Amino acid sequence: MAARKKAARGGAKKRLTPRSEARGPAAGEIPLETESPELDSLAKAVREAGGVVIGAYHEPFAGHALLLASLPRDAVEPTPFQRDLSPTHAKRLAQKIEETGSFLDPIIGVRGAAGRFWTPNGRHRLAAAKVLGQRQITALLSPDESLAFRILALNTEKAHNLRDRSLEVIRMARALAERDPKASEHDYAAQLEAPELITLGIVYEKEGRFAGGAYAPCLRKVDRFAAKPLAKSLAERAGFAARLLEIDARVKQIIAALKERGFRSPYLRTYVVARINPVRFHKVKKGATEPPMTLPAALTRMAASARKFDVASVRERDLALVAAVAGDPE
Numbered sequence: 001m002a003a004r005k006k007a008a009r010g011g012a013k014k015r016l017t018p019r020s021e022a023r024g025p026a027a028g029e030i031p032l033e034t035e036s037p038e039l040d041s042l043a044k045a046v047r048e049a050g051g052v053v054i055g056a057y058h059e060p061f062a063g064h065a066l067l068l069a070s071l072p073r074d075a076v077e078p079t080p081f082q083r084d085l086s087p088t089h090a091k092r093l094a095q096k097i098e099e100t101g102s103f104l105d106p107i108i109g110v111r112g113a114a115g116r117f118w119t120p121n122g123r124h125r126l127a128a129a130k131v132l133g134q135r136q137i138t139a140l141l142s143p144d145e146s147l148a149f150r151i152l153a154l155n156t157e158k159a160h161n162l163r164d165r166s167l168e169v170i171r172m173a174r175a176l177a178e179r180d181p182k183a184s185e186h187d188y189a190a191q192l193e194a195p196e197l198i199t200l201g202i203v204y205e206k207e208g209r210f211a212g213g214a215y216a217p218c219l220r221k222v223d224r225f226a227a228k229p230l231a232k233s234l235a236e237r238a239g240f241a242a243r244l245l246e247i248d249a250r251v252k253q254i255i256a257a258l259k260e261r262g263f264r265s266p267y268l269r270t271y272v273v274a275r276i277n278p279v280r281f282h283k284v285k286k287g288a289t290e291p292p293m294t295l296p297a298a299l300t301r302m303a304a305s306a307r308k309f310d311v312a313s314v315r316e317r318d319l320a321l322v323a324a325v326a327g328d329p330e
Helices: 002-013 040-048 087-100 123-132 145-149 162-179 186-192 195-206 212-222 230-260 268-276 295-308 316-325
Strands: 052-058 065-072 076-078 107-111 117-121 136-141
Touching (some): 040 052, 040 065, 087 123, 117 123, 117 145, 162 230, 186 195, 195 230, 212 295, 230 268, 268 316
Antiparallel strands (some): 065 136, 107 117
């Protein structure tokens, strides 16, 4: 009986509760003329690129105007700041498309540079179309070109790992700094997602095999979006990234010393970085926005702790505890 009650309670928690108020346009408001003022220039760009307009509509959530078009495959390219292509995933996707006999999912697109189109969501579908030899690719096009900077929110085609997310964010931040020199990180917080991703992105550019997952818990607690112009904050973050790499160089030395003592746990880096994390015991209170210390102060304390790290103090039971509470090591 107790088990059934518990199961019933668990089931109730999983229910999706719809909003009481209806949102979005009604059925009669969805259709849209392709030559409407909001889409006219976009439709013209499609034709100039050698494509054809298929239709138009107001999307059902916020009612934004979208154009459905068929574009020459070569007229579309990924946004220049998006993560690197996974050839393995693209080939697998092409194989599945060929097996089903249909290319069903349109890419998302906006106008890019030099009369071409950018896809912030659809890079691997675009690559798969190339593998399959397609002449054309179907696209849902938005006149809102800022959509290109919302990659992390849009791109669900292939799961992002921390490295992918960080590299996309730093590329976006640099593009935004050129596009809007007076803007700050605060102004683009939604697009950049999290401040630590900017710092880690710079690190990953210098060291692609950096174990960012070990440092992310500390950075999340102390890193914040800057209010200064993006160009200045990025220059400052380059210094933070250099300091992180110096700390990691010392961490690697500590790991090597631990291995000489016979430790072989895959959680060595997680354990060492946790030991030198100055905010590891800090509990973030609900609604709190101020960090327990600044990022520069945290890096200073991490570096000092790394220099003073006593390899002889490490015990097997310490590593066993880390393994028990940690996820998969990076």
